[in-house]
Amino acid sequence: MTFAPQNPEQQRVVATQAELTVVLGGAGVGKTTSALAAAHAHLERVAESEPHDRVLFLSFSRSSVARIASRANEILGRRGSQVDIMTFHSLAFSVVRRFGNLVGHGDAVLVSPAREKLGLAQHEIGYSRLIPLTLEIAQAAPAVAEHLRTRWGLVIVDEFQDTGDAQQDLLQLIARDSRLILLGDPNQCIYTFLAEDGVRVERIDEACSAAGTENTILLPETSFRDPSGIIPAVANAIRGRLFDSEAIAAAIQDERLVIQDGIPLSDETSHVARVVSELAAEDMGVAVFTHHNDMLAALSDALEADGIEHEVAGLSDALAAALDAQTAMARFRTGDGTWGIVLEAIAVFLTSAQRGQKAPPIAYQVMNGSGPTTLQARLSALRERLSEAGSIREVIEVAATAHDVLGLPQKSGAWQQAATLLSVMYARAARTSSARDDHQMVAAICAEAREASYATLTDSALSPREVQLMNLYQTKGREADATVVVLREGDFMGYESEPFPTTSRLLYVVFSRARHKIVVLLVGNRFHAAVAPLAALAAN
Numbered sequence: 001m002t003f004a005p006q007n008p009e010q011q012r013v014v015a016t017q018a019e020l021t022v023v024l025g026g027a028g029v030g031k032t033t034s035a036l037a038a039a040h041a042h043l044e045r046v047a048e049s050e051p052h053d054r055v056l057f058l059s060f061s062r063s064s065v066a067r068i069a070s071r072a073n074e075i076l077g078r079r080g081s082q083v084d085i086m087t088f089h090s091l092a093f094s095v096v097r098r099f100g101n102l103v104g105h106g107d108a109v110l111v112s113p114a115r116e117k118l119g120l121a122q123h124e125i126g127y128s129r130l131i132p133l134t135l136e137i138a139q140a141a142p143a144v145a146e147h148l149r150t151r152w153g154l155v156i157v158d159e160f161q162d163t164g165d166a167q168q169d170l171l172q173l174i175a176r177d178s179r180l181i182l183l184g185d186p187n188q189c190i191y192t193f194l195a196e197d198g199v200r201v202e203r204i205d206e207a208c209s210a211a212g213t214e215n216t217i218l219l220p221e222t223s224f225r226d227p228s229g230i231i232p233a234v235a236n237a238i239r240g241r242l243f244d245s246e247a248i249a250a251a252i253q254d255e256r257l258v259i260q261d262g263i264p265l266s267d268e269t270s271h272v273a274r275v276v277s278e279l280a281a282e283d284m285g286v287a288v289f290t291h292h293n294d295m296l297a298a299l300s301d302a303l304e305a306d307g308i309e310h311e312v313a314g315l316s317d318a319l320a321a322a323l324d325a326q327t328a329m330a331r332f333r334t335g336d337g338t339w340g341i342v343l344e345a346i347a348v349f350l351t352s353a354q355r356g357q358k359a360p361p362i363a364y365q366v367m368n369g370s371g372p373t374t375l376q377a378r379l380s381a382l383r384e385r386l387s388e389a390g391s392i393r394e395v396i397e398v399a400a401t402a403h404d405v406l407g408l409p410q411k412s413g414a415w416q417q418a419a420t421l422l423s424v425m426y427a428r429a430a431r432t433s434s435a436r437d438d439h440q441m442v443a444a445i446c447a448e449a450r451e452a453s454y455a456t457l458t459d460s461a462l463s464p465r466e467v468q469l470m471n472l473y474q475t476k477g478r479e480a481d482a483t484v485v486v487l488r489e490g491d492f493m494g495y496e497s498e499p500f501p502t503t504s505r506l507l508y509v510v511f512s513r514a515r516h517k518i519v520v521l522l523v524g525n526r527f528h529a530a531v532a533p534l535a536a537l538a539a540n
């Protein structure tokens with residue numbers, strides 16, 4: 001193993017044998033890395049007595065841990081295959097898939113909240129049911145509970161500060177007899193808006209009390225993400241709202257922090273794409289963070305045109321549903337899917353655009369062939385146009401116009417963004433896949449779209465690419481050589497006032513993801529008071 005602890009505290013994490021250990025520390029101080037080393041040490045220690053023991057590494061975002069773990073192969077070495085890295089929900093889904101038949105849910109298919117509202121089929125279950133169903137299964141089948149309790153000798157929980165009641169219940173089930181290492185940073189608690197689900201920052205204090213001082217390890221402030229300390233100092237200054245601090249001035253001076261303002265909204269995509277291209281040309285991995293999915297879709301299009309490989313992490317429900325409906329149309333054209341599937345997918349899209357517990361009447365009308373004759377006539381016309389499309393490119397173009405053609409009431413933006421993403425996926429499949437005919441091409445596009453939609457449901461891993469585009473809330477646990485933070489006039493930053501504790505924590509997480517450089521792009525003119533001081537620091 002090549003991991004070398006950088007300080008005695010990291011060494012303590014690696015060596016801990018306590019039943020419960022809490023590891024605290026700021027961004028980039030090595031919580032995840034030293035916990036992976038602790039997993040390795042555990043497996044080595046028990047190799048003779050328990051050769052089949054495993055370690056479970058639970059996180060909120062599988063892609064973030066998978067990214068770290070892929071670099072940490074050298075830490076886990078041959079023990080890598082004994083470490084399961086997954087999100088709470090993907091763990092629950094795996095239990096439901098294997099043992100769901102014990103509580104009448106055999107062959108369960110995970111569906112979006114919108115599809116859940118339509119109540120489509122017995123075997124379909126929604127995201128919010130995953131953990132409760134797992135607990136039900138364990139209750140109904142003591143053998144399953146026993147299996148889950150004994151499978152992992154060590155359970156590690158990343159981002160513990162953001163766990164809610166459901167995650168706690170699951171943890172109690174699986175880790176009752178296991179050793180537990182909890183990793184946390186109160187300053188990165190950014191899901192407090194989920195208070196109803198039991199997310200509360202005090203959970204960390206409670207865990208520390210339970211672990212006792214001897215098993216609570218506070219890692220020193222030094223960030224190993226940027227050993228120069230420049231970026232961590234900027235992130236800390238931003239969290240403390242010390243905009244005129246020496247740390248920020250020095251980072252700007254060194255061009256490690258670049259702030260550009262006065263970017264017109266009409267130039268946003270081209271400006272961001274240019275910055276990303278320049279950074280990528282310097283061989284830097286780049287993460288782009290924004291509040292806006294419309295920007296992500298347009299940016300994805302622009303980067304594809306520039307030939308820059310990238311991934312869009314996580315989509316909104318409506319966007320994922322629109323993507324699903326449009327790919328269903330492509331499958332219909334090639335004869336790989338039925339018209340009924342298209343109608344169902346449109347109904348799900350209509351439901352995803354609707355707030356509240358119920359699906360809108362128009363969703364049922366689309367599915368059942370009922371409702372106004374104009375709607376049915378429009379659907380027939382769409383069906384005909386899709387059937388007559390001469391090529392996959394043409395099908396994608398027809399699908400892109402379907403929202404207008406059908407006169408759907410809401411979320412035309414999401415539909416348009418999905419169309420943009422689909423044409424990017426088409427271009428990528430045409431360029432890179434070995435697909436030879438229309439069926440294979442559509443299958444390649446659908447596979448990518450399904451992966452993206454599935455990632456929104458369980459936050460599972462997308463294929464990591466060096467350029468990642470994501471929403472501000474998807475930043476946790478990630479890191480990149482350079483981060484591009486796009487803040488727009490009118491961005492919603494909650495209702496809090498100075499010192500803006502939640503927004504400041506969010507900015508801290510976002511700013512602390514960079515290894516080398518942070519570029520802040522301010523689009524528009526008048527900014528929310530929480531970020532306005534950044535404009536005053538802009539270079540242009």
Ligand SMILES: Nc1ncnc2c1ncn2[C@@H]1O[C@H](COP(=O)(O)OP(=O)(O)OP(=O)(O)O)[C@@H](O)[C@H]1O
Pocket residue numbers: 003004005006010025026027028029030031032033034068185223224225476477478479512
């Ligand atoms: N002992 C070490 N030796 C070499 N590199 C290290 C060591 N500890 C941490 N690092 C590196 O520092 C970076 C940050 O580490 P890590 O992701 O483990 O921190 P973290 O505390 O989990 O961060 P965050 O809370 O921001 O996600 C990674 O690139 C990791 O490889």
